[in-house]
Amino acid sequence: MDEEYDVIVLGTGLTECILSGLLSVEGKKVLHMDRNDYYGADSASLNLTQLYRKFRPNQAPPTELGRDRDYAVDLVPKFIIASGELTRILVHTDVTRYLEFKQIAGSFVYRDGKISKVPSTEMEAVKSPLMGLFEKRRAKKFFEFLQNWRDDDSTTHQGINLDKDTMKQVYEKFGLEPGTQDFIGHAMALYLDDDYINQSARPSYDRIILYTSSMARYGKSPYIYPLYGLGELPQSFARLSAIYGGTYMLDKPIDEIVTDNDGKFVGVTSGGETVKAKQVIGDPSYFLPQDGSGKVRVLEEGKVVRAICILKHPIPGTDDSDSVQIIIPQNQVGRRNDIYIAMVSSTHNVCAKDIYIAIVSTIVETDKPELEIAPGLNLLGPIYDKFVTISPLYTPTSSGQADNIFITRSYDATSHFETVVEDVQDVWKRVVGKDLVLKKREVEVQE
Amino acid sequence: MSNKQYQFKLVLLGESAVGKSSLVLRFVKDQFDDYRESTIGAAFLTQTVTLEDQTTVKFEIWDTAGQERYKSLAPMYYRNANCAVVVYDITQTASLEKARTWIRELQRQADPSIVIALCGNKLDLAARRQVSQEEAKKYADEEGLMWMETSAKTGEGVAEVFTAIAKKLPLTALPSRAGAGRTAAGARAGVDLNKQAANHGQNEPCNC
Numbered sequence: 013m014d015e016e017y018d019v020i021v022l023g024t025g026l027t028e029c030i031l032s033g034l035l036s037v038e039g040k041k042v043l044h045m046d047r048n049d050y051y052g053a054d055s056a057s058l059n060l061t062q063l064y065r066k067f068r069p070n071q072a073p074p075t076e077l078g079r080d081r082d083y084a085v086d087l088v089p090k091f092i093i094a095s096g097e098l099t100r101i102l103v104h105t106d107v108t109r110y111l112e113f114k115q116i117a118g119s120f121v122y123r124d125g126k127i128s129k130v131p132s133t134e135m136e137a138v139k140s141p142l143m144g145l146f147e148k149r150r151a152k153k154f155f156e157f158l159q160n161w162r163d164d165d166s167t168t169h170q171g172i173n174l175d176k177d178t179m180k181q182v183y184e185k186f187g188l189e190p191g192t193q194d195f196i197g198h199a200m201a202l203y204l205d206d207d208y209i210n211q212s213a214r215p216s217y218d219r220i221i222l223y224t225s226s227m228a229r230y231g232k233s234p235y236i237y238p239l240y241g242l243g244e245l246p247q248s249f250a251r252l253s254a255i256y257g258g259t260y261m262l263d264k265p266i267d268e269i270v271t272d273n274d275g276k277f278v279g280v281t282s283g284g285e286t287v288k289a290k291q292v293i294g295d296p297s298y299f300l301p302q303d304g305s306g307k308v309r310v311l312e313e314g315k316v317v318r319a320i321c322i323l324k325h326p327i328p329g330t331d332d333s334d335s336v337q338i339i340i341p342q343n344q345v346g347r348r349n350d351i352y353i354a355m356v357s358s359t360h361n362v363c364a365k366d367i368y369i370a371i372v373s374t375i376v377e378t379d380k381p382e383l384e385i386a387p388g389l390n391l392l393g394p395i396y397d398k399f400v401t402i403s404p405l406y407t408p409t410s411s412g413q414a415d416n417i418f419i420t421r422s423y424d425a426t427s428h429f430e431t432v433v434e435d436v437q438d439v440w441k442r443v444v445g446k447d448l449v450l451k452k453r454e455v456e457v458q459e
Numbered sequence: 460m461s462n463k464q465y466q467f468k469l470v471l472l473g474e475s476a477v478g479k480s481s482l483v484l485r486f487v488k489d490q491f492d493d494y495r496e497s498t499i500g501a502a503f504l505t506q507t508v509t510l511e512d513q514t515t516v517k518f519e520i521w522d523t524a525g526q527e528r529y530k531s532l533a534p535m536y537y538r539n540a541n542c543a544v545v546v547y548d549i550t551q552t553a554s555l556e557k558a559r560t561w562i563r564e565l566q567r568q569a570d571p572s573i574v575i576a577l578c579g580n581k582l583d584l585a586a587r588r589q590v591s592q593e594e595a596k597k598y599a600d601e602e603g604l605m606w607m608e609t610s611a612k613t614g615e616g617v618a619e620v621f622t623a624i625a626k627k628l629p630l631t632a633l634p635s636r637a638g639a640g641r642t643a644a645g646a647r648a649g650v651d652l653n654k655q656a657a658n659h660g661q662n663e664p665c666n667c
Contacts (some may be wrong), residue, residue, distance in 0.1 A: 050534075254526045260526050
């Protein structure tokens with residue numbers, strides 16, 4: 013360990029592994045460490061033994077759940093939005109060669125006590141109970157307006173300025189009912205709360221277009237999912253990094269982040285040895301106040317509650333779908349933030365046959381987080397076992413440019429990885445000093 | 460009659476510097492480099508073996524990319540591997556010990572039907588041999604592994620390893636599902652992101 017590196021990366025979560033992979037491809041000498049003996053950090057997928065070891069240290073996994081190795085239970089409920097930025101990175105770095113993807117079968121939204129499918133085809137839209145006949149016509153006009161919008165053609169603008177007008181004004185122009193607004197803002201634009209309504213309509217437009225183009229890609233839902241769980245994503249980028257010379261060390265507790273008299277990063281101490289590097293990148297858990305420096309490097313912005321539920325049946329009311337997202341818009345249950353359910357099953361090689369893994373999550377608003385997700389848990393039917401976590405959402409206090417300590421953000425409550433990619437782009441710019449430009453990796457397969 | 464094509468995922472294992480990459484380089488490109496650095500850049504090679512009955516077996520060969528060094532090989536590496544070559548250096552007793560550890564790991568993590576070949580490399584340095592043929596063969600027999608010795612430097616025994624594996628793989632059925640099916644275009648059940656990439660460049664949000 014007496015070599016010196018360009019960058020030390022701490023934690024093998026997806027954000028860190030993408031950065032590690034991209035930096036190695038760029039020719040940087042990278043040392044990547046994790047305190048755990050598995051890949052993925054907070055974005056890992058665990059087998060049964062690891063899952064029970066984490067949540068129930070004194071209990072062996074029930075034998076009736078089947079083989080340990082059949083399980084890859086995600087810790088964070090997220091899907092890949094088909095036309096999103098993560099897909100672009102996966103393709104450009106060519107790590108897709110290590111991965112296989114399947115669609116998520118459907119997206120559902122909760123309304124007036126029951127769940128309905130978010131229409132994915134014209135036919136489904138016509139039949140959908142989510143809107144009445146006249147409202148459907150108004151909604152159709154609204155969507156046509158969005159699809160036809162061209163920035164440089166004012167005849168497509170219908171008097172609206174996406175950058176100046178609020179989303180509320182756009183909704184009002186098309187006369188959309190509050191229920192429809194809920195549906196569009198939460199089930200399609202995927203906003204977690206209603207703050208967007210009084211902001212410029214442009215981001216909402218972008219999000220709805222992302223949703224509809226993702227939906228159009230594979231047909232059933234806007235989401236895809238990697239076989240064997242989300243934990244495959246960090247592993248594949250870690251492999252990319254290793255192929256380009258990155259060094260990997262798991263099971264390495266970090267004792268100290270070493271800085272010089274000016275507070276600038278010097279190295280990382282693990283097992284009594286200090287490895288030096290020019291820069292360090294890491295997830296917030298390596299920079300909590302107890303990192304030894306006495307510095308406050310991360311702030312808690314809020315908390316997310318997540319309940320990983322093992323079911324022995326598909327979720328009722330979803331046509332026995334093998335995988336779903338269900339969104340419970342905040343208005344429907346008198347909250348400020350939406351409740352999400354993400355469910356996958358053996359179709360995605362994440363559990364034994366006839367088992368379903370659902371994660372119910374939301375942003376914590378009270379001091380009784382588990383009660384807050386009750387509306388979601390109630391939709392699941394009998395729950396065989398449940399593991400609840402309350403995770404702080406950390407954000408770095410500084411850009412890191414002054415001390416060469418670059419900290420990523422916690423995995424947030426959104427249902428996809430778009431904010432993870434934003435974080436990757438942001439950290440890249442702070443570390444490298446330039447925007448991240450993806451180059452197509454040369455294919456090295458020898459035929 | 461039986462010009463059948465099969466594709467299998469083959470993983471390499473073994474201590475650092477026993478010649479894993481050299482072995483593959485010899486097999487795939489018939490090259491050898493005395494001062495080869497640790498593996499960089501090319502960790503996904505394919506090579507085809509044609510058997511006597513004209514059946515072709517294509518190996519998709521995964522190199523460790525150095526991730527074996529600090530117990531950090533990802534589960535993804537073992538996943539859907541149909542066969543493994545576990546390499547040791549006949550001039551280093553300790554490397555056979557390491558090979559035993561990797562074989563235990565394979566038995567724990569990989570599919571139970573995996574075909575494993577134990578391979579003693581650096582046969583060109585037989586004068587400095589520390590691991591006897593008897594010892595290695597006895598261990599391989601006990602564990603039900605194939606065993607042979609090779610020299611990536613001279614090429615001796617290298618092609619034979621892969622041919623022997625190809626013969627031992629169950630060719631009666633197509634490889635289950637697997638990393639193997641993955642590269643065959645259009646063969647996968649899931650979605651192909653690369654195919655979509657073509658549309659992606661054309662600013663497609665507005666083409667709907």
